[in-house]
Amino acid sequence: MKAGLWIGHALSLLICKLIKVSCGFNTEACGDSAMKGALLLLSSVTVLLQVVRGCPEKCRCHSTSNSVDCSQQGLVEVPPDLPPQTLTLHLQDNQIRQLPAFAFRSVPQLTTLNLCNNSLSNLAPGAFHGLQHLQVLNLTQNSLNSLEGRLFHSLPQLRELYLSSNNISRLPTSLSEHWENLTIFAIQQNQLQQLSRMLLESMPSVKLLFLKDNLWKCNCHLLGLKLWLETFIYKGGVLDSVVCASPDTWKGKDLLEIPHELYQPCPLPSSELESAQVWHLDSAHRAVPRPPESHSTAEQDHTECELKPKPRPANLRHAVVTVIITGVACGILCLMMLAAAIYGCTYAAITAQYRGGPLAQTNEPAKTEGKELFDSSPA
Numbered sequence: 001m002k003a004g005l006w007i008g009h010a011l012s013l014l015i016c017k018l019i020k021v022s023c024g025f026n027t028e029a030c031g032d033s034a035m036k037g038a039l040l041l042l043s044s045v046t047v048l049l050q051v052v053r054g055c056p057e058k059c060r061c062h063s064t065s066n067s068v069d070c071s072q073q074g075l076v077e078v079p080p081d082l083p084p085q086t087l088t089l090h091l092q093d094n095q096i097r098q099l100p101a102f103a104f105r106s107v108p109q110l111t112t113l114n115l116c117n118n119s120l121s122n123l124a125p126g127a128f129h130g131l132q133h134l135q136v137l138n139l140t141q142n143s144l145n146s147l148e149g150r151l152f153h154s155l156p157q158l159r160e161l162y163l164s165s166n167n168i169s170r171l172p173t174s175l176s177e178h179w180e181n182l183t184i185f186a187i188q189q190n191q192l193q194q195l196s197r198m199l200l201e202s203m204p205s206v207k208l209l210f211l212k213d214n215l216w217k218c219n220c221h222l223l224g225l226k227l228w229l230e231t232f233i234y235k236g237g238v239l240d241s242v243v244c245a246s247p248d249t250w251k252g253k254d255l256l257e258i259p260h261e262l263y264q265p266c267p268l269p270s271s272e273l274e275s276a277q278v279w280h281l282d283s284a285h286r287a288v289p290r291p292p293e294s295h296s297t298a299e300q301d302h303t304e305c306e307l308k309p310k311p312r313p314a315n316l317r318h319a320v321v322t323v324i325i326t327g328v329a330c331g332i333l334c335l336m337m338l339a340a341a342i343y344g345c346t347y348a349a350i351t352a353q354y355r356g357g358p359l360a361q362t363n364e365p366a367k368t369e370g371k372e373l374f375d376s377s378p379a
């Protein structure tokens, strides 16, 4: 600010001097207009400086910590003129309803983003694109129903993700590619009935999991989650609790306290079993067999996609079986022929020895009896 004022003042003086020199005699009128011009210049410089280094109207900017606090301001969208060096952005307790793609393009250095207690129901697939350094994302207390598959793909440094107190009923398996450093994942107070084990496997460093108060459906489809959570706790992970909301048999029971034996493995219809196996072959990285998730449309699409090439593995299996049978039959036949040949040769040799024919001497004696006979013949 001071620098701006100083530059403005110096410029106004300079302009005044120039005008005085060029006007020569009419100095008084000229000085007046020069003063007006200087004022105009000063105000435009001030506005320019506010845009470059200033703070959005409804926010408080702390330059020492590079944090910007725009909380509780009734904002309906992300302020467009945020300082580019911002590291922490507080947007909580506003009425922001949606985020367009590249909503935070102007603050690429952001490490912490708090969007808690807004009205977010719609996040564009690329809403968080460009936030390469984001470590903490708080989306607690919004109105999110579903999340786009690739919503968090561009956040490699993410450490803490809070999605609690929304209306999320389904989390896509492809929510992230690989969250190497994610240690806290909070999704309590939502509408989840199940959670893909593969999603949890994409966060190998997770230490704290908040899954409480969802609509967990403790049927065979949740067995994968149960097994994963048991390993997670065994390795020192901290979990709040997973309390079943259905079926009636298990309502109010903790998922981890229901014994394994009481879970029936999901009865796979033969067609699904087939496609599951194809899946298994097709994608080496999906090494863990998982229960089919009939609720997710993406998976259903996948199943439909896999139904067509289904006959192929069956044919392949037939072919393999045919080759094996043919091989075994051929092998037996060859062995029999070999045995017959040996038998024939031996027989011929023995008979030749008895007759003392010269043919027998060129024949190799295959058996010890033949040798004895051969030795005794010259006598």
Ligand SMILES: *[C@@H]1O[C@H](CO)[C@@H](O)[C@H](O)[C@H]1NC(C)=O
Binding pocket: 072, 074, 092, 093, 094, 095, 117
């Ligand atoms: C949520 O934000 C509104 C303002 O938009 C505020 O009045 C309310 O107290 C906040 N709720 C919580 C739980 O902080």
Ligand SMILES: *[C@@H]1O[C@H](CO)[C@@H](O)[C@H](O)[C@H]1NC(C)=O
Binding pocket: 092, 114, 116, 136, 138, 140, 160, 162
């Ligand atoms: C997210 O927001 C909630 C509500 O304001 C708060 O309790 C929680 O501590 C926040 N988490 C982080 C990491 O900022």
Ligand SMILES: *[C@@H]1O[C@H](CO)[C@@H](O)[C@H](O)[C@H]1NC(C)=O
Binding pocket: 156, 157, 180, 181
């Ligand atoms: C994870 O954190 C470590 C240590 O802070 C860092 O070196 C690494 O680059 C991070 N991984 C990713 C994918 O950003």
